[in-house]
Every structure is written in C-alpha cells, then in structure tokens.
Amino acid sequence: xxxxxxxxxxxxxxxxxxxxxxxxxxxxxxxxxxxxxxxxxxxxxxxxxxxxxxxxxxxxxxxxxxxxxxxxxxxxxxxxxxxxxxxxxxxxxxxxxxxxxxxxxxxxxxxxxxxxxxxxxxxxxxxxxxxxxxxxxxxxxxxxxxxxxxxxxxxxxxxxxxxxxxxxxxxxxxxxxxxxxxxxxxxxxxxxxxxxxxxxxxxxxxxxxxxxxxxxxxxxxxxxxxxxxxxxxxxxxxxxxxxxxxxxxxxxxxxxxxxxxxxxxxxxxxxxxxxxxxxxxxxxxxxx
Ligand code: PMP
Numbered sequence: 001x002x003x004x005x006x007x008x009x010x011x012x013x014x015x016x017x018x019x020x021x022x023x024x025x026x027x028x029x030x031x032x033x034x035x036x037x038x039x040x041x042x043x044x045x046x047x048x049x050x051x052x053x054x055x056x057x058x059x060x061x062x063x064x065x066x067x068x069x070x071x072x073x074x075x076x077x078x079x080x081x082x083x084x085x086x087x088x089x090x091x092x093x094x095x096x097x098x099x100x101x102x103x104x105x106x107x108x109x110x111x112x113x114x115x116x117x118x119x120x121x122x123x124x125x126x127x128x129x130x131x132x133x134x135x136x137x138x139x140x141x142x143x144x145x146x147x148x149x150x151x152x153x154x155x156x157x158x159x160x161x162x163x164x165x166x167x168x169x170x171x172x173x174x175x176x177x178x179x180x181x182x183x184x185x186x187x188x189x190x191x192x193x194x195x196x197x198x199x200x201x202x203x204x205x206x207x208x209x210x211x212x213x214x215x216x217x218x219x220x221x222x223x224x225x226x227x228x229x230x231x232x233x234x235x236x237x238x239x240x241x242x243x244x245x246x247x248x249x250x251x252x253x254x255x256x257x258x259x260x261x262x263x264x265x266x267x268x269x270x271x272x273x274x275x276x277x278x279x280x281x282x283x284x285x286x287x288x
Contacts, residue, residue: 002079004072004112009079015111022105023092027152029108030054033246034087036077036114040285041087044070046209054148055091062091063108070286076114077288086117086247092151119247124169125274128254128266131183131243133232134162134171138181141204146181149206159184170243172235172256175204180230186245187211190230190238191269197234200227210244210277217276223269232257240267249281250274 003015023029032047048066055062062069073087089112096105120129136159139146144155163171163184171184181199182188187208189198196218201207215225235241239262241253250273252266 001113001115002076003114004076004110006109006111009076015113017092017109017111018095020095020097021092021109022094022096022100022102023090023109023151025096025098026093026100027150027154028058028060028102028105029090029092029151030058030060030149031088031090031151032149033117034073034089035246035281036082036085036087036288037281037285038283039083039288041074041077041288042281042285043209043213044073044286046212047089048073050149050207050209051089051091054150057145057148058150059102060091060093060108062110064110069110072110072112074286074288076112080114082114082116083288084116086115088113088115090151117247120169120251124251126266128252128261128264129169130167130255131170131172131253131257132163132166132168133257134159134173134184136162136173138173138175138204140176141202146204146206147201156184168255170253174232178231179203180232180235181205182208183243183245186243186248186251188230189214189242189244190235191240191242191267192234192238194223194269196223196225196269197230197238198225198227199230203229208244208246210246210249213280214244214250214273214277217280218273221272221276236261238262240270242266242270242273250277 002009035042092109094105094108182205236259252270
C-alpha cells in the first residue's frame with residue numbers, strides 16, 4: 001500500500017507521525033472518509049468543502065490548495081489500483097510541544113490512506129438492522145460543534161462501547177434536549193406517511209455528504225424531505241427508519257430499542273433510495 005504523507009507517497013511501514021503531533025496528543029485535527037466507486041472518487045468536492053470548512057473553524061490552515069489536495073486524493077486511489085474502495089484523508093495540527101496551544105504547531109500534517117471498507121454484512125442491507133438508544137448524549141453544539149469532522153471521536157467511542165454490550169449493530173444518539181440526532185457515525189432518517197424526515201444540523205448532527213446526497217436524490221424523485229426535530233416516539237411509530245454514511249451507504253433499520261419499525265422489513269422508500277443512491281454512486285465522481 002502506498003500512503004501519501006506530507007508531500008510524498010511512502011510505504012505503510014514508513015507512514016509515521018510524530019508522538020508530538022497534536023492530532024494524537026489532543027485530537028486536534030480533521031478528517032474525511034471518502035468512497036471510490038467504479039473508478040471515480042465519489043463526492044470529492046463535497047468532502048473537501050467540509051474539510052476546508054472544518055479547517056477554517058479550527059484556524060487550521062491546510063497546507064495545500066483544494067485543487068492540489070484533490071489531485072493527491074485521486075493519485076492515492078490510482079497508485080493503489082483501486083477501482084472501488086475507501087479513502088481516509090486526515091489533516092492534523094502537526095508537531096508542537098507538550099502544551100495544548102496550536103500556536104506552537106507551525107506545520108499541519110496531511111496523510112491519505114486508500115484502502116477498502118465493508119462495515120456491515122450483506123444481510124443487513126437485505127433484512128435491516130437492530131439499533132438501540134445509547135445514554136451517551138451527542139456533543140453539545142455549544143461545546144464542540146458536530147459539524148466539524150474532528151479527530152476527537154471519544155463521544156462516538158463511548159456510545160459504541162454501550163452498543164457493544166447489546167446485540168444491536170448500531171446506536172442512536174440523543175442531544176441534551178432529548179431529541180434524536182444521528183447514529184454513532186451515520187445520519188439517521190425516518191419515513192412517515194411517505195415524508196422523509198431527518199434532524200436539522202442545529203440539533204447537533206454532522207452535515208453528512210451521504211445525507212445531503214440522499215436528500216437531493218429523494219427530492220429529485222418527488223419525495224417530500226423535511227429537516228425537523230425528531231423524538232424517540234416519532235422513531236418508534238415511523239413506517240421506515242434508515243441510516244446514511246460514506247462507509248455504510250444507506251442501511252435499513254428495522255428494530256429500535258426492541259420496537260419493530262413498520263412491518264419489520266426494509267421499507268419501499270428505503271429500498272427505492274438505496275437503488276437511486278447506487279445508480280448515482282456508480283455513475284458520478286472525479287475520474288481516477
Ligand atoms: N455522523 C457522524 C458522526 C459521522 O462520523 C459520519 C461519517 N462517518 C456521518 C454522520 C456520515 O457522514 P458522511 O455521509 O459524510 O460520511
């Protein structure tokens with residue numbers, strides 16, 4: 001595997017980051033997970049847009065122009081001969097001293113790993129998954145805005161530890177007000193009487209690239225799509241539930257906290273959106 005690290009492609013063994021990097025010491029950095037489908041990098045502009053937005057919010061100047069980083073990502077896919085796969089793009093604050101202050105970190109680091117991913121077995125996509133509400137609340141927007149895709153994922157790790165104690169495949173996270181936000185590393189949707197509903201970013205969710213793609217495809221197909229606060233009761237009584245994410249794509253949810261959703265099978269709207277999403281993923285993106 002050839003990994004991009006600060007200006008060159010190196011082998012896996014040589015792809016090393018300093019123990020003084022604040023990405024490691026403080027989780028001070030940002031990242032993206034990006035998919036490759038059919039020899040193209042899917043939604044690359046959208047991922048880079050979010051990355052540079054996070055950099056701006058953190059006053060972390062990414063040391064490459066957008067067009068240069070775009071070429072690096074495509075080159076990483078090319079060099080590793082990937083026609084389908086998953087890319088992890090990480091920008092860290094870089095090397096500093098043992099104090100927290102980023103002012104002591106003159107040069108951010110960038111690395112790009114181009115590999116593959118499969119997080120759920122095929123059965124999940126055909127039959128749906130089981131999720132549970134976790135007690136760990138999603139980060140408060142006022143404390144750490146979840147719109148920044150930062151290297152600080154302990155909130156999500158704590159939630160995952162809770163799920164690991166159950167037989168569920170994923171967790172559903174509420175915000176401090178008790179509203180439904182998203183799954184642990186995926187956005188959450190429900191379908192109620194044909195209307196597709198997801199939490200607004202103001203509830204404290206990541207502005208998912210897949211979320212935006214699915215909302216766009218759904219509107220194009222004539223569905224009504226609404227961003228509004230969701231309660232757990234809304235989830236339980238909905239006709240369909242599904243989650244979206246770069247790694248997970250669209251995955252049906254058929255049980256939440258032991259309540260069967262709809263008739264307990266992946267619903268027609270979810271299946272229709274899955275089909276539309278795959279068509280879009282197979283036919284668009286930056287050519288490798
Ligand atoms: N929410 C969280 C917390 C995430 O980490 C992710 C990405 N893994 C998502 C939602 C889904 O976002 P995207 O569709 O951009 O991958």
